Each structure stands twice: as C-alpha cells, then as structure tokens.
Amino acid sequence: MMASFQALRSQYASLLKRFLSSTKDFEVLATVPPDHSAESETLYVLDSSFNPPTRAHLRIASTALLENPKPRPRLLLLLATQNADKPSKPASFEDRLAMMDLFARDLRARLAESPAFAATGLTHAVENLPLVDIGVTRKPYFVDKAAAIEHSDSYPVALEQVHLTGYDTLIRIFNAKYYPPTHTLTPLEPFLSKHRLRVTMRPSDEWGGPEEQLGWMEALARGDRDAEGAQREWAQRIQLVPGRPPSEQPVSSTLAREALTSETDDLNRLVPDQVRDFLLSERPYSGNSKV
Numbered sequence: 126m127m128a129s130f131q132a133l134r135s136q137y138a139s140l141l142k143r144f145l146s147s148t149k150d151f152e153v154l155a156t157v158p159p160d161h162s163a164e165s166e167t168l169y170v171l172d173s174s175f176n177p178p179t180r181a182h183l184r185i186a187s188t189a190l191l192e193n194p195k196p197r198p199r200l201l202l203l204l205a206t207q208n209a210d211k212p213s214k215p216a217s218f219e220d221r222l223a224m225m226d227l228f229a230r231d232l233r234a235r236l237a238e239s240p241a242f243a244a245t246g247l248t249h250a251v252e253n254l255p256l257v258d259i260g261v262t263r264k265p266y267f268v269d270k271a272a273a274i275e276h277s278d279s280y281p282v283a284l285e286q287v288h289l290t291g292y293d294t295l296i297r298i299f300n301a302k303y304y305p306p307t308h309t310l311t312p313l314e315p316f317l318s319k320h321r322l323r324v325t326m327r328p329s330d331e332w333g334g335p336e337e338q339l340g341w342m343e344a345l346a347r348g349d350r351d352a353e354g355a356q357r358e359w360a361q362r363i364q365l366v367p368g369r370p371p372s373e374q375p376v377s378s379t380l381a382r383e384a385l386t387s388e389t390d391d392l393n394r395l396v397p398d399q400v401r402d403f404l405l406s407e408r409p410y411s412g413n414s415k416v
C-alpha cells in the first residue's frame with residue numbers, strides 16, 4: 126500500500142511540475158478513471174485546499190451529483206495553489222493531489238451504492254458513474270477560476286459550471302474588498318450569468334444558523350445588494366442546500382489535521398477511508414514529507 130501511495134505522489138509531482146513551469150492558469154492533471162471521451166452537460170467544480178479532503182467535501186460533492194445523475198455529470202476537484210487569504214502551508218501540493226485522487230475513488234465507491242447510478246439496460250453501473258477530473262489553478266478568485274476553465278481546451282466552452290462551496294465561501298465571494306479597483310460586485314456578472322453556485326449551509330457562531338443563511342439569499346433577491354453592483358436575478362443562480370444536521374459533530378480540514386496529531390480514531394468520521402489510510406501511512410503534516 127505504501128509503495129502505491131508513493132507512486133501516486135510521484136506521478137502527481139511530475140504533473141504538477143509541468144503545470145508550474147507552464148504559463149497556464151488551469152490544467153486537468155488526471156481523470157479518475159482515466160477516460161476523456163464522455164460528454165456531459167454540467168461540470169460540477171469543487172474548489173478547495175484539500176488539506177486534507179474531508180467527509181464534508183464528500184457530502185458536498187455526492188449530494189450534488191446524486192441530485193442530477195442524468196445525463197452523467199462530471200466533477201472537477203480543483204486544487205487552488207494560491208488562496209485569496211491564507212498563506213501556503215503543509216501538506217505539499219503533491220500529497221494533496223494524491224489525496225484528491227484517493228478521495229475521487231472513495232466518492233465513486235459511495236455513488237456506486239446508490240440507485241441513481243445503478244446499471245440500466247446494457248449499461249454497467251460503472252459506466253454511469255461520474256468521471257472525476259483532478260485539476261489545479263493559480264487563480265484565487267472564483268470569477269477567474271471559472272474563466273480559466275472556460276478557456277481551457279479540456280471542456281466545451283459552453284459547458285455550464287456549478288461551483289460547490291460552503292456558506293462561508295459564498296459570503297467571501299460577495300465581499301467587494303476582493304474586486305479592485307472599483308470594489309463593487311459587478312465583476313461577478315460574467316460568472317453568475319453563465320454559471321451557478323450550489324452552496325452548502327455551514328452553521329456556526331460566526332456565520333449564524335439556517336435562518337440567517339436563508340435570510341442572506343432573501344436579501345440578495347430583494348435587491349438589498351443592488352447599490353454594491355449586485356443583481357437580484359443572481360439569487361436564481363444560487364442554490365442553498367442543508368449541511369450538517371445539528372445532531373452531527375462538525376467536520377473540517379483543520380479538525381482532520383488536529384486529529385492526526387492526537388485522536389487518530391476521529392479520522393474515521395472526519396475523512397474518507399482511503400484518505401485516512403494515506404494520512405496514517407504517509408503523515409503528510411509531520412514536516413518530514415518530501416516537498
């Protein structure tokens with residue numbers, strides 16, 4: 126197992142090196158399983174630091190894909206090598222890409238259990254499962270990520286993108302401080318006129334509960350943000366879906382990194398199985414991992 130983890134990491138290390146020495150803003154490095162032929166009508170995009178991928182990311186991706194299983198959707202797991210706010214830190218990007226690949230396999234295994242992706246007629250179940258692309262981008266902002274994906278030669282230009290985010294990220298996308306020089310929300314227009322956001326609620330002390338989060342959407346639809354350059358029609362392009370029920374414990378990448386140094390049993394509920402095996406075997410946060 127360890128040998129195959131190392132092989133996966135070095136495979137991504139060389140693909141990443143090629144990307145970093147290119148002038149590209151975005152590249153698909155691999156597809157799980159390797160297959161580039163399938164047509165799809167929607168591209169779901171999960172942009173994250175994947176540091177590490179968690180069961181929250183698994184829930185966000187699987188609920189989206191299960192909601193619209195036909196025609197076969199495609200999912201892009203997008204590693205942001207530059208974050209809008211956070212400085213870069215361990216794990217190394219090749220470790221994260223290897224974990225994204227393992228996450229893609231865990232996700233497909235979960236989807237394979239659902240009737241939505243079961244075999245139909247002459248088609249085997251595995252042929253109905255979404256393909257998962259593993260990509261990288263240098264662009265920290267969603268408007269630029271979406272444009273880089275549109276202009277890449279990996280997908281048809283007209284493909285609609287549905288960006289999967291949490292509520293905390295939605296609030297940041299709608300923060301005019303990110304859009305110099307005018308510091309208005311008008312730069313979101315090309316993004317939200319073509320693409321969509323599927324936002325998972327993330328109740329917390331900082332972000333409030335479901336009512337507050339639904340209230341944010343109502344305010345946008347009412348025109349409360351028009352003075353900042355927003356358009357009330359954008360509310361129709363944003364779907365807000367329930368997240369973790371209050372009875373379940375919180376899940377985040379930070380909690381998973383902490384569990385690795387203290388309560389490794391907690392990893393079972395925080396990260397998918399193959400990601401847990403990678404974390405326990407490779408210890409990518411110990412400071413000894415090869416960069």
Ligand SMILES: Nc1ncnc2c1ncn2[C@@H]1O[C@H](COP(=O)(O)OP(=O)(O)OP(=O)(O)O)[C@@H](O)[C@H]1O
Pocket residue numbers: 172173174175176179181182185289290291292293294325326327368369375376377378379380
């Ligand atoms: N538990 C969660 N509920 C809802 N959305 C989530 C959750 N975890 C992550 N997300 C969303 O997934 C996307 C990527 O998340 P990110 O990589 O920042 O994970 P994180 O767990 O918040 O990371 P960290 O703990 O390292 O800050 C973001 O849009 C974030 O809002």
Ligand SMILES: NC(=O)c1ccc[n+]([C@@H]2O[C@H](COP(=O)(O)O)[C@@H](O)[C@H]2O)c1
Pocket residue numbers: 172173174205207208209210211264265266267268294297298299300303
């Ligand atoms: N205005 C924006 O588009 C905007 C603002 C803040 C964060 N982001 C991005 O959101 C993603 C998630 O960010 P965090 O990992 O900090 O939660 C990152 O790719 C980050 O760069 C985008």
